[in-house]
Amino acid sequence: MSTTENAARVLKSLKDEEWRTLAGLERASSGFGTPDIGRISRTSRLPPERARFATDALEKKGLAMRKGQGFVLTKQGVEAMALKDYVKKDLIYALGAIIAKGKESDVYEALTEEGTVYALKLYKIGRVSFTSIRKTRVVESAEFKSWMTANYDAARREYHALRKLEGLSQAFPRAVAYSRSTVLLEEVSGVRLSQRPILEDPNSLLRKVVESMRIAYVKADLVNADLSEYNILTNGASIWLIDWPQAVDASHPNARDLLDHDVKVVLAFFRRAYSVNLDQEKALGYVIGKSDSLE
Ligand SMILES: Nc1ncnc2c1ncn2[C@@H]1O[C@H](COP(=O)(O)OP(=O)(O)OP(=O)(O)O)[C@@H](O)[C@H]1O
Ligand SMILES: [Mg+2]
Structure with a gap:
């Protein structure tokens, strides 16, 4: 099962404090260094012992990973947050089949409750290999930060370009929304x-x-x-x-x-x-x- 499919699968099992901790870890990760429990506790506004408990749970579910004294998000963690965001905004309801697997992104079908099918593009630019990290447990925080920046930027840039093109021609797929390293697109059939x-x-x-x-x-x-x-x-x-x-x-x-x-x-x-x-x-x-x- 791919990290994206795993992210979709764990969505329902995450408790409120785990979501808060995940979001807190994301916020803390965009600064320097690898956030430790103290920092995660502040950014997630949870007492340190609750943040530690939640972080352990996130690690077990493959959404966060230990790095020295601190933690980093995994690709799966990032994608879980993006999926949750779309679901909360009632934009999508379920993840469908994979449409394409590329070098810089994977594209999946995403379904609305009414049965509309969107194309969900999930960026994976950069050299952080999350599979190898899991084996070797080495990832530099700077490397992770640059992974995050590259992929979040790509999704945001694609969304804004497509919004500028919206309505000008049928030849540009409509961008519905973006979140983290992902962008939700009108599906075209070509x-x-x-x-x-x-x-x-x-x-x-x-x-x-x-x-x-x-x-x-x-x-x-x-x-x-x-x-x-x-x-x-x-x-x-x-x-x-x-x-x-x-x-x-x-x-x-x-x-x-x-x-x-x-x-x-x-x-x-x-x-x-x-x-x-x-x-x-x-x-x-x-x-x-x-x-x-x-x-
Ligand atoms: N809006 C869409 N509707 C349907 N399929 C899409 C859509 N956007 C992308 N795809 C599918 O996903 C593939 C990859 O999309 P895209 O070219 O945007 O990403 P990429 O990161 O460049 O991927 P690659 O690394 O394969 O070049 C497309 O060739 C197409 O098959
Ligand atoms: Mg391409």
């Missing part, structure tokens, strides 16, 4: 272009991709900055541009270079995979709004 699905009209799909890049740039001032066949989904008729944590503002000093690169990668893929040609300069001019047509 396959990655990198799988090279057989397309009836690849030329028109490429135009939709370029059109969507233009909307992002002109209307939301955003450059995806990691666009490729891996971050474009399609069902043959529609396309979706996904994966926005690294998006930059149009005013960013490298925005134009990054946009140039995105355009280049997309055009090269369509040329290679579908023998569809589109001129790079023309496409770029269109995306930045310098021209109003791709012809």
